[in-house]
Amino acid sequence: xxxxxxxxxxxxxxxxxxxxxxxxxxxxxxxxxxxxxxxxxxxxxxxxxxxxxxxxxxxxxxxxxxxxxxxxxxxxxxxxxxxxxxxxxxxxxxxxxxxxxxxxxxxxxxxxxxxxxxxxxxxxxxxxxxxxxxxxxxxxxxxxxxxxxxxxxxxxxxxxxxxxxxxxxxxxxxxxxxxxxxxxxxxxxxxxxxxxxxxxxxxxxxxxx
Numbered sequence: 292x293x294x295x296x297x298x299x300x301x302x303x304x305x306x307x308x309x310x311x312x313x314x315x316x317x318x319x320x321x322x323x324x325x326x327x328x329x330x331x332x333x334x335x336x337x338x339x340x341x342x343x344x345x346x347x348x349x350x351x352x353x354x355x356x357x358x359x360x361x362x363x364x365x366x367x368x369x370x371x372x373x374x375x376x377x378x379x380x381x382x383x384x385x386x387x388x389x390x391x392x393x394x395x396x397x398x399x400x401x402x403x404x405x406x407x408x409x410x411x412x413x414x415x416x417x418x419x420x421x422x423x424x425x426x427x428x429x430x431x432x433x434x435x436x437x438x439x440x441x442x443x444x445x446x447x448x449x450x451x452x453x454x455x456x457x458x459x460x461x462x463x464x465x466x467x468x469x470x471x472x473x474x475x476x477x478x479x480x481x482x483x484x485x486x487x488x489x490x491x492x493x494x495x496x497x498x499x500x
Contacts, residue, residue, distance in 0.1 A: 305379070313383060313497060321386065321389065331397065331400075332428045335400055340405040340430060341405055341406060342407075343405065348410070348469065353412050357416065363441070363460040363464045364441065365418065366460065367456075381447060384494060385443075385444065389443060391492050392439060395434075395488065395489060396434065399434055403432075403433040404430070407432070408474070411471075413429070434479075435468060435474045438461055438479050438482040442457075445457035445461055446490040465480075465482065
């Protein structure tokens with residue numbers, strides 16, 4: 292990839308028929324994925340699962356870290372929005388990668404039913420919860436969507452300072468959701484691997500590599 296391609300403006304990118312087609316497909320896909328979220332998470336919430344004996348959580352007294360998690364998430368998302376406005380190819384890469392990350396979560400949540408950790412404190416995020424439905428979901432566990440999304444953004448970003456910043460926010464959120472007992476340790480430590488898989492596949496689907 293040359294820098295002129297990566298730094299192209301939306302006006303230039305939109306003249307490319309293939310770019311317009313891929314963007315349309317990506318947006319349609321994410322809309323379909325989001326439309327099924329409330330129904331899917333309702334199903335996840337109603338089924339029975341396994342409660343893990345997590346020794347890391349047993350060492351962490353639960354505390355409500357909702358505000359700090361909210362700030363980390365939405366500062367990172369705001370940065371991604373700004374970079375998307377500046378660079379249409381970053382937008383397309385992130386869009387495809389995030390679609391794949393959501394599909395991976397559909398798969399893992401379907402095949403790994405878990406009960407919420409002991410001491411779970413509901414995460415207060417009025418923006419994110421809009422996608423889940425009216426009720427807070429406690430069994431949205433393996434793997435951590437919040438952590439993996441921020442790390443995925445870090446993988447997609449070009450500038451080193453952006454990557455380091457979002458890596459920091461992603462790592463911070465991973466630690467904070469454990470302190471709040473919103474996730475098991477396994478949910479968090481596997482998040483980077485799923486984020487990387489989604490990024491690699493998203494790169495190929497977006498024809499950026």
